[in-house]
Amino acid sequence: MRKLLSMTLLALAGTSAFAGGYRVSLQGQKQLAMGHTGVAVVNSAEVMFFNPAGMSFLEDKFNASVGANALFAKTKFQNETYNWQNSTDNMGTPFNVYASYKINNWLSAGIAVYTPYGSEVEWDRDWQGSHLVNNIDLQAIYIQPTISLKVSDEFAIGGGPIYVTGSVSFDRNLNRSLANEAENRTDVNLEAKGITAWGYTAGFMFNPCKEIRLGVNYRSEIIMEARGGDATFNDVPAFAQGTYSTTTFNADLPLPAELTAGLSFNVTDKWMIAFDYNRTMWRAYESLNVDFDNSVPTSVNPRNYHDTNTYRVGTQYKATDKFTFRAGWYKDESPISSGYFAPETPRNDSMGYTGGLTYQINKKLGVDASFLYLHFDEVDASYDHYQENGQTIPFGGTYKSTVFSPGVGLTYSF
Amino acid sequence: MKNKYIYIAVIAALGLASCEPEFETEVNDASYSAGEADFSSYVAVGNSLTAGYMDGTVFRGGQAYSYPNLLAQKFAIVGGGAFTQPSFADDVNNLGGLMLGGVQIGGTRLVIDFAAGGPEPIVGTPTVEVSNLQATAYNNMGVPGAKSFHLLTPGYGNLGGVALGTANPYFVRHATSANATVLGDAMSKNPTFFTNWIGSNDVLSYATSGGIGVDQTGNFDPSTYGGNDITDPQVFAGTYNLIVNGGTHPVLGPITGLTSNGAKGVVATIPSVTSIPFFTTVPYNPLTxxxxxxxxxxxxxxxxxxxxxxxxxxxxxxxxxxxxxxxxxxxxxxxxxxxxxxxxxxxxxxxxxxxxxxxxxxxxxxxxxxxxxxxxxxATSQDxxxxxxxxxxxxxxxxxxxxxxxxxxxxxxxxxxxxIPTEKTAIANATASYNNTIKSIAAAQNLAVADMNAIMNRLVNGLRLEDGQIYTADYFAGASNLSTVLFSLDGVHPNPRGYAVIANEIIKVINSHYKAKLPIYEVGGFPGVTVLGSN
Incomplete structure (x- = not known):
């Protein structure tokens, strides 16, 4: 089993992990199918992400869940003033691996590996908004050793440190018109790999009665500090090559803290309803500043994100010993303030519709399947903080996104 | 067990059925319309500004940014036909300039040599040969250097007249015959829509020569004018009327005008010289x-x-x-x-x-x-x-x-x-008179007017365009205005970005006058002046 886990991890970590946004709520097939609720749900080892305290209430001694999603994110853009149309289709494969082990009656330990943040957006090179972004690929893998203490049969706490390893690659044109002698637009490519950082998660779960669980979980902010990344300027005209020469850069990107509270309610032995509320501290993302090591001026890109709320509801029905069905819904607020809608994260408020099932092959092994459809209203939006020659040059139009993500997973326990 | 396969099939189907984002109102070519205009045959007449002249010459790369060519690309969205420009295929090195029988008669395009500083002709020998006759009428009939009456003058495209100064080397290259007229060749395209921006040179050549020519006001015979003279306003009015409406010229006989076949169009006014960097860049008092x-x-x-x-x-x-x-x-x-x-x-x-x-x-x-x-x-601030x-x-x-x-x-x-002020007054009077003529002839025919004079004057103090940038008529000043400068290095003609502004202004006029709906260009995405690392 250990060999299988490590091989899976290796295979998946090599691929680009993300798509269509920067917080990707796909941290477990069972819980995703229930609207990505889970802070007060004890279903499987997935609980290590949602609320480590829940590990104590898992029935089996050993629990493992492995899963991955195929994330299809599509965004279309148009602007009637200029007859602009563009679109970006991106595919990512976020994954997760959870394994917990009950050491004794009051102590459980395990390890969780998941990918809660990321973004891959690739527009056509030199598209209309290329002075803001040509393409971006942000990856972050969270590795979380976890313990849980069962204080009583009604109350448990849990948590652990989080080690993040990630990378970022970003490309955009230097401005709206600069090109080299061959009329290729001048761009800058930023690449930082092997960025590491530490954070933590902590939570508690309380079962006031047999039917109801309450849970609270907090995952800390983690700042990805890119230091000494490679900044490469491409297609620079000869006269500007003295300034725009290959150099290194420093930049900070916050992966914001998230506070979740929720409850689950067992209506019958077979039927459960769960509610989660997430507060994501996006306020940390004020500005993306890229500080170049040479004389190129620091690139300041105001983001001014605000904290957001997400409201989730999910339900699960154990139809037979073999089949469990799940469905859910959530409302996800965008952290992007008016006038800060940058095409690197073309994401407005959305509604998530989820569903899925588990087929239990035998007592130990089950197959999970889920799907997520994220509905975005079309939105007229612009990014109004790009500066050119001391003037603010807005870039905007109408955006419409869809996100669809089917996923599969395996659950193994004994 | 049978159920299992059904469930799995449902999940698999969901996995493949990914949704495409769709707008409630999709923006595409069908979102736009020609209104009352018919762009199936668009012809542009004018001078260097219409030809896409910039940096002191016409060169292959620059010609692509002529405002008529930019307009035609938008017209094509709403039924515009093919649009042709005089061939500069022989400008193989993209240098511009002119050769006549192997002798250079026109300079190569101006560039900024970053190592040296100021603008200078790009190094190289032109390959644009005047005697390489194309004998073709094009949709872009802008002829650099042409004054109003030149459009009606037979022999303006006669190769033999270039050395004598009676013919125009640019028109020679594409005149359909030695005796063809610019307007005649234009009308052979049977325009359904036209732009006419002629008249600048009737006063501008006097101004750019420092006023060494003669103000010919009162002399009604343009054949006696020197190259740097100011055209008499009555001659201008008569000529302009013939170009637009047609009629019978006392010497040249019947003329077919641009509106003869019921074509609609846009006429453009003449910018006043005080708005052009050629006259506003060097201060009268630079001696510190x-x-x-x-x-x-x-x-x-x-x-x-x-x-x-x-x-x-x-x-x-x-x-x-x-x-x-x-x-x-x-x-x-x-x-x-x-x-x-x-x-x-x-x-x-x-x-x-x-x-x-x-x-x-x-x-x-x-x-x-x-x-x-x-x-x-x-000198004073009046000079x-x-x-x-x-x-x-x-x-x-x-x-x-x-x-x-x-x-x-x-x-x-x-x-x-x-x-000096007396020369400025002569220029201003002529410009005002010409522009009154242009507007009144346009009004009589219910043609749209692109008031380039008003737009240029607004540029002097900075004009904020749709994209948010403030553009000015400043001459290139280095990196500080690399992204906002609209003029090419000759100080008279726009650069590609400037021609995009002109195209946009004409589109706006068409949209309002002819109830059309055409998209505009994003000016900031166009190239400005050419800066080379070395020359």
Missing amino acids: KSVLGQGNDAVGEATINALNAQLYGPLKQALTVFGAGNRINLLSTTASNPLLIKDESLTNLSAQLTAAFTPTLGAATAAFYGQVFGQARQ LVLLTTRLAIGTAPVGVPAPLDKYGITYPLEDKHIL
């Missing part, structure tokens, strides 16, 4: 002590004191005696001093100055001084210094010995270097 000391203030201060003691002081003293002391003031060591210029409208005091200087300088030298400074004065004069300031006039060997400092700049 730093400039005069070539960067060394102490040297400059000494130079100023010496100039005051030896030239400006005695000159002012002598002029004061003759009641003209205000022509010259002593140079200041703290302020920026005006250039010394010749004003041919002033009373000539040569004899008086000669007499005054004879006791100190001797008869011969005094006579020379008298002749040089007889109509000299210092316009030509962009090309920048290179003349401080240089030696031909055959003039020290200490008078510095144009603008110890020797007056000449008529060709400066527009």
Whole structure:
């Protein structure tokens, strides 16, 4: 089993992990199918992400869940003033691996590996908004050793440190018109790999009665500090090559803290309803500043994100010993303030519709399947903080996104 | 077990059925319309501005940014037909310029040589050969250098006339025959829609030559005009009317005008010269002590004191005696001093100055001084210094010995270097008259008017466009306005970004006048001036 886990991890970590946004709520097939609720749900080892305290209430001694999603994110853009149309289709494969082990009656330990943040957006090179972004690929893998203490049969706490390893690659044109002698637009490519950082998660779960669980979980902010990344300027005209020469850069990107509270309610032995509320501290993302090591001026890109709320509801029905069905819904607020809608994260408020099932092959092994459809209203939006020659040059139009993500997973326990 | 497969099939189907984002109202070519206009055959007539001339020439790359070509690309969305421009395929190295029988008669395009500084012709020999005759009528009939009456002149495209100055090398290249007229070739395209931006050269060539030509107001025979003269307003009006409406010319006979077949179109007014960087870039008073000391203030201060003691002081003293002391003031060591210029409208005091200087300088030298400074004065803010004069300031006039060997400092700049107020008035009067003609002829035919004069005047103080940038009519100043400059390095013609502004303004006029709906260009995405690492 250990060999299988490590091989899976290796295979998946090599691929680009993300798509269509920067917080990707796909941290477990069972819980995703229930609207990505889970802070007060004890279903499987997935609980290590949602609320480590829940590990104590898992029935089996050993629990493992492995899963991955195929994330299809599509965004279309148009602007009637200029007859602009563009679109970006991106595919990512976020994954997760959870394994917990009950050491004794009051102590459980395990390890969780998941990918809660990321973004891959690739527009056509030199598209209309290329002075803001040509393409971006942000990856972050969270590795979380976890313990849980069962204080009583009604109350448990849990948590652990989080080690993040990630990378970022970003490309955009230097401005709206600069090109080299061959009329290729001048761009800058930023690449930082092997960025590491530490954070933590902590939570508690309380079962006031047999039917109801309450849970609270907090995952800390983690700042990805890119230091000494490679900044490469491409297609620079000869006269500007003295300034725009290959150099290194420093930049900070916050992966914001998230506070979740929720409850689950067992209506019958077979039927459960769960509610989660997430507060994501996006306020940390004020500005993306890229500080170049040479004389190129620091690139300041105001983001001014605000904290957001997400409201989730999910339900699960154990139809037979073999089949469990799940469905859910959530409302996800965008952290992007008016006038800060940058095409690197073309994401407005959305509604998530989820569903899925588990087929239990035998007592130990089950197959999970889920799907997520994220509905975005079309939105007229612009990014109004790009500066050119001391003037603010807005870039905007109408955006419409869809996100669809089917996923599969395996659950193994004994 | 059967159920299992059904469930799995449902999940698999969901996994494949990914949704496409769709707008409630999709923007595509069908979102736009031609309104009352019919763009199936669009023809542009005009001069260098219509031809896509920039950086002092027409070159292959620049021609692609001519405003008619930009317009045609938008017209194509709403039923516009093919749009052709004179072939510059022989401009293989994209240098522009002109050759006539293997002899260069036109300079290559101007570039900024980053290593050297100022604009200069790109190094190379032109490959655009005038005698390589295309004999083809094109949709873009902009002919660089053409004045209004040239559009009606047979033989303006005759190869044999180029050396004589009676033909235009650019028109020669594509005239359908030696005797063809620009308007005749344009009408052979049977335009359903036209733009007409002719008339600038009827006054501009006088202005860019520093007013050395003649204001021909009152002379109704354009065949007697010199190249740098101002066209008589009545001649302009008559010619413009024929171009737009057709009719019978007393000498040339029947003329088919642009609207003859019921074509609709846009006519454009003539920009006033005071809005063009060619006349607004070099200040009238550039002489600081730093400039005069070539960067060394102490040297400059000494130079100023010496100039005051030896030239400006005695000159002012002598002029004061003759009641003209205000022509010259002593140079200041703290302020920026005006250039010394010749004003041919002033009373000539040569004899008086000669007499005054004879006791100190001797008869011969005094006579020379008298002749040089007889109509000299210092420039004022009312004078316009030509962009090309920048290179003349401080240089030696031909055959003039020290200490008078510095144009603008110890020797007056000449008529060709400066527009003085009387010349400006002649230009302004002609421009105003032409523009009134253009507007009234347009009104009579219910044609749309693109008021380029008004737009250019707004650019002087900065014009905020749809994209948020403030664009100005400033001359290229380096990295500080690389992204906002609209003019090419010749200071008269727009660069690609400037032509995009012009195309947008014409589109807006078409949208409002002909109830069309056409998209505009994002000006900021267009290239500006060409800066090379080395030349």
